[in-house]
Amino acid sequence: MSRFRIVIILLISILLSCKKEAYLFTSFREPATDGLHLAYSVDGYNWDSIGGSYLKPEVGGKLMRDPSIVQGPNGTFHLVWTTNWKGDKGFGYASSKDLVHWSEQQFIGVMEREPEVVNVWAPELFYDDENKQFIIIWASTIPFKYPKGEEDERNNHRMYYVTTKDFKTFSKAALFLDPGFSVIDAVIVKQEKGKYVLVLKDNTRKQRNIKVAFADNALGPYQNVSEPFTGFLTEGPTVTKAGENWLIYFDQYRDKTYGAVSTRDFKTIDSISHKISVPAGHKHGTIIRIDAKTLKKLRAGL
Numbered sequence: 311m312s313r314f315r316i317v318i319i320l321l322i323s324i325l326l327s328c329k330k331e332a333y334l335f336t337s338f339r340e341p342a343t344d345g346l347h348l349a350y351s352v353d354g355y356n357w358d359s360i361g362g363s364y365l366k367p368e369v370g371g372k373l374m375r376d377p378s379i380v381q382g383p384n385g386t387f388h389l390v391w392t393t394n395w396k397g398d399k400g401f402g403y404a405s406s407k408d409l410v411h412w413s414e415q416q417f418i419g420v421m422e423r424e425p426e427v428v429n430v431w432a433p434e435l436f437y438d439d440e441n442k443q444f445i446i447i448w449a450s451t452i453p454f455k456y457p458k459g460e461e462d463e464r465n466n467h468r469m470y471y472v473t474t475k476d477f478k479t480f481s482k483a484a485l486f487l488d489p490g491f492s493v494i495d496a497v498i499v500k501q502e503k504g505k506y507v508l509v510l511k512d513n514t515r516k517q518r519n520i521k522v523a524f525a526d527n528a529l530g531p532y533q534n535v536s537e538p539f540t541g542f543l544t545e546g547p548t549v550t551k552a553g554e555n556w557l558i559y560f561d562q563y564r565d566k567t568y569g570a571v572s573t574r575d576f577k578t579i580d581s582i583s584h585k586i587s588v589p590a591g592h593k594h595g596t597i598i599r600i601d602a603k604t605l606k607k608l609r610a611g612l
């Protein structure tokens with residue numbers, strides 16, 4: 311190991327010992343068969359991989375794409391992910407107390423009542439602290455259900471959702487968002503009580519970029535969809551807060567790089583792609599905050 315690398319590791323260890331919290335970024339690596347990857351940051355801008363992978367996918371089509379994680383009020387981490395490009399009518403789920411040891415994987419068949427559904431993509435977790443429940447949103451295509459627009463009938467996505475309190479019983483799947491165009495990769499953000507933002511990908515051929523919409527309830531309705539604030543061929547947004555700024559990360563999948571923007575109100579948005587560093591090969595997941603003790607144990611576990 312080089313002297314420079316040793317110095318960096320020591321500096322990171324010192325920073326972690328001084329901070330009470332750190333950031334954790336879930337990820338996968340193509341071709342999405344080896345499981346969950348993780349990166350961490352002490353400032354929300356500069357990321358380093360935690361070597362290896364966890365939780366080799368065993369359910370559905372046995373892929374793990376778009377891993378989304380949230381920590382519940384009792385400290386348990388809950389993870390959901392895409393299990394297949396097409397054919398699966400649900401998503402994968404597992405839980406953990408320490409991010410190292412995971413429960414048995416389950417397949418949650420949320421779209422079983424829709425015989426023609428093409429896919430279940432990018433399930434995203436959100437804990438609704440006002441109603442004490444978890445919300446899971448995802449994108450699915452049901453051919454001929456919505457106006458065709460620009461998209462082929464088997465690529466005309468809308469967002470759906472279920473709620474759960476225990477990951478054992480779930481509400482019936484219902485429509486979450488129909489903005490009048492094909493939409494995927496949506497993320498719920500709570501700015502404050504009664505003030506919510508939905509960060510989403512407009513997946514129509516000429517757009518394929520990131521926008522936001524607004525609501526006064528976690529379940530919407532989300533309205534006033536913005537103009538795009540990312541370039542062409544961007545997807546997989548995730549949001550975290552660093553200081554007073556909200557940071558929106560996104561996968562620039564044509565260029566195989568990550569980009570980011572900063573905002574305080576989700577209306578005035580500034581590019582900060584030049585200020586971030588993300589490990590090579592990192593594919594989109596979600597960012598959460600964890601305590602430094604958990605991160606230290608996680609890093610020691612590999």
